Amino acid sequence: MAQTLAFMALAARASAHDMDLAALSVAGDRNAFGELVRRHGGGVRALLRRMGADPSTADDLAQDAFLAAFEQIAEFRGEGAFAGWVGRIAARLYIRRWRREARMTWGHEAPEEDAGAGLGEAGANAKIDLDEALKRLSAVERLCVSLCYGAGLSHAEAAAALNAPLGTVKSHVKRGLDKLKGALVAEPSPSPQERAYHG
Amino acid sequence: MVSKNGGDRHFEAWLESAFDEAAVFADADLFAFRVQDALERNWFMRRVLIGALGVVGGLIGGAQLVRSGLVDHLGAVSGVWRLVNNDLISLPVERLASEVFGAGPSTGVEVLWMSGAMAVIALGLFVTRALREF
Numbered sequence: 001m002a003q004t005l006a007f008m009a010l011a012a013r014a015s016a017h018d019m020d021l022a023a024l025s026v027a028g029d030r031n032a033f034g035e036l037v038r039r040h041g042g043g044v045r046a047l048l049r050r051m052g053a054d055p056s057t058a059d060d061l062a063q064d065a066f067l068a069a070f071e072q073i074a075e076f077r078g079e080g081a082f083a084g085w086v087g088r089i090a091a092r093l094y095i096r097r098w099r100r101e102a103r104m105t106w107g108h109e110a111p112e113e114d115a116g117a118g119l120g121e122a123g124a125n126a127k128i129d130l131d132e133a134l135k136r137l138s139a140v141e142r143l144c145v146s147l148c149y150g151a152g153l154s155h156a157e158a159a160a161a162l163n164a165p166l167g168t169v170k171s172h173v174k175r176g177l178d179k180l181k182g183a184l185v186a187e188p189s190p191s192p193q194e195r196a197y198h199g
Numbered sequence: 200m201v202s203k204n205g206g207d208r209h210f211e212a213w214l215e216s217a218f219d220e221a222a223v224f225a226d227a228d229l230f231a232f233r234v235q236d237a238l239e240r241n242w243f244m245r246r247v248l249i250g251a252l253g254v255v256g257g258l259i260g261g262a263q264l265v266r267s268g269l270v271d272h273l274g275a276v277s278g279v280w281r282l283v284n285n286d287l288i289s290l291p292v293e294r295l296a297s298e299v300f301g302a303g304p305s306t307g308v309e310v311l312w313m314s315g316a317m318a319v320i321a322l323g324l325f326v327t328r329a330l331r332e333f
């Protein structure tokens with residue numbers, strides 16, 4: 001009987017809308033929040049990796065972001081997607097760590113890996129996914145682009161979060177977009193299964 | 200189409216959707232379990248802290264009550280009521296004064312019982328809360 005009830009509760013949570021799960025979480029239902037983590041954990045972890053965090057740091061920060069989200073869940077009003085809301089919390093945590101580690105330099109840095117021959121010349125048939133393309137950007141460009149297009153921050157919000165001049169952020173975004181455009185082909189990106197992370 | 204940023208709006212829209220695309224991690228369940236486990240741990244620690252503070256608060260409160268002489272005051276009040284119930288007027292003045300104001304301090308055994316009982320109640324609440332968490 002207890003098992004049946006537990007299974008029914010599990011099934012109800014699995015089919016519930018994010019807002020309903022958030023409302024249950026506000027009431028202290030940690031299992032409901034666990035379902036939200038199951039749904040959006042991948043997105044937050046991927047966002048942090050795309051911002052430039054190494055996998056273990058990304059996972060730690062994603063965990064911290066979800067714990068912080070649980071504490072602040074009453075503030076989630078459902079105006080936007082839950083994933084975006086947690087993503088912004090995670091992005092701010094990453095920026096805080098980044099700034100603490102004094103890695104913030106606003107110069108023109110080299111990309112994380114050698115881009116080799118211009119990716120724009122790679123040919124229209126080349127399929128390079130976003131994660132690979134982001135590696136062609138400098139750390140700051142990558143961070144700015146991820147903040148604006150991944151975490152959904154406006155340029156002004158990103159500048160405020162980074163404590164950087166708005167114009168500087170805009171130019172990093174512009175340069176990053178140009179590099180990405182050169183790297184990515186306008187073909188449908190691979191399915192999530194094809195792009196599955198391992199670790 | 201050109202965006203406000205001066206860029207290609209189509210490309211930017213594509214980029215946003217690429218970022219939104221659900222990423223599948225092989226250890227997604229493990230990650231969710233880790234987060235939920237951390238939540239449970241935090242929650243448990245919080246309950247334990249509240250319970251422990253309750254015990255300490257109960258002991259301090261009990262000690263303060265005892266030290267404030269509440270037992271003595273209660274004894275005096277009960278002495279007054281006893282006088283009212285008996286025929287107050289019929290008592291001689293000397294006897295009346297001694298009954299109302301002459302209530303001596305309570306015995307050490309009373310104090311010990313009272314503080315012990317409060318501590319037991321506080322501990323009981325703490326243990327009950329702790330057992331519920333397991």
